[in-house]
Amino acid sequence: MATTTLPPSETVAEAPEILEFPDNFLLIDLCGEHDRHLADIELKTGVQILRRGNQLKIHGEDAARREAAEILTALYERLEAGKSVEAADIDREVRMGGSDRETGARAGDQLDLLPDARVEIKTRKKIIEPRTAAQKAYVRSLFENELAFGIGPAGTGKTYLAVAVGVNMFIGGHVDRIILSRPAVEAGEKLGYLPGDMKEKVDPYMQPLYDALNDFLPGKQVTKLIEEKKIEIAPLAFMRGRTLSNAFVVLDEAQNATTMQMKMFLTRLGEGSRMVITGDRSQVDLPRGQQSGLQDAERLLKSIDKISFDYFTAKDVVRHPLVAAIIEAYDADEAR
Known part of the structure; x- marks a missing residue:
């Protein structure tokens, strides 16, 4: 040209x-x-x-x-x-x-970040590319650090990109399994008792994680990997007492974890594993007066080397443009 x-x-x-x-x-x-x-x-x-x-x-x-x-x-x-x-x-x-x-960077191979190239995350179904500078920095952090935090409003790709990197590392043989978790906390309304076995009860809370996986892997492969325990999707409470080795672990909606739950989860990190914690400090659904474990973790761990914190704003929202406008309106109201 x-x-x-x-x-x-x-x-x-x-x-x-x-x-x-x-x-x-x-x-x-x-x-x-x-x-x-x-x-x-x-x-x-x-x-x-x-x-x-x-x-x-x-x-x-x-x-x-x-x-x-x-x-x-x-x-x-x-x-x-x-x-x-x-x-x-x-x-x-x-x-x-x-x-x-x-000045982008390609993240197609674990930790092999090539300068002067574009960031790309290869999965079975498609190649994912960050859309904003904050997303690009976040993806680099996911490949470079064993423990990474992504904090910001809804729609900024925190969980989506984390799951994409997890799939990339899994199909590349860098980890043996993917573990996805989130607190089973209702968002401001009581749903009552749900019918069915344990899986049927918790699946509604885990649906966003299933949606992300199905974007990156063929549906039959997702089902097969879940049956083989190569992919686990479970509530945060199920992590207690485990040591998560050789795994890519994502904790979604971490703002709804209590301080004790967050400490429990962070101490599950085992050899050969990577852990990503994502959350939105403005959407805490814990009972009034209960401290968010995400806020405590941010305060206590920021000074520790090899733990990264990446932040997003309304400018990084990649859903409908109105979502960014809505977030900015709420942020402006809170700042008054």
Whole structure:
């Protein structure tokens, strides 16, 4: 791909950025069906993009033109590498920013973080890429540290990315099993007694973890691995008395663990294992007056080497854009 020189008839102030793409088939994929990718980039950057043959003309303010050009260039390079371009990839490029695109890191092999490459997590079903700088730093922490904390609001990918890294390490032979846990605490309402055996009673609390696994592994393989105890999904209370060796362990919704439960869980860490604790300090569902174990752990463990803490904000929300706006509204109200 090359950037052409500006026509002499265009003034510097209003001259568009012109990008030329040698492969017309890749350019079609870059533009998307009915140019929907271009429309998305226009909306996110505030530019106008005109397609002429194998060229794209970008009109707008200088900074916006440069940003759009960087996004288009990065997406075209992705297509040249044999990957697809989806709406999520555009969103990621917009969020990551130009300087961050140049200094990413690939996390495809355990601890083999290559500078000047993109962070990627390979699973059986797809490749996962962080969409924000905070997510990228978090993924690096998961590969580099035996104990890592991810703290921030809902929708920022804390659990999703942790499970993806766990699957990556499992299929790469770095751990023998995956253990996913969360406190069985109801979110502000009493559901009463649930019918069925123990698994049927706790499964509603564990469903988000099943959802994440099914995103990364074929459904039949998930079922088989659970039957073989290679994957365990269990309430936090089931961790007592165990030593978790050669495992990738995730504690989700850790803000709902009590101080004693958190201490119990953290001391389960065994040889060859990695442990990730995720939580949202603003969504504690413990009884009034009971201290969150996540807050205590953060206060007590921050100074210990090889334990990482990564934080997310509403800017890292990767669900519906309204979710970020809702979180910001609640945060602003609490700050008054």
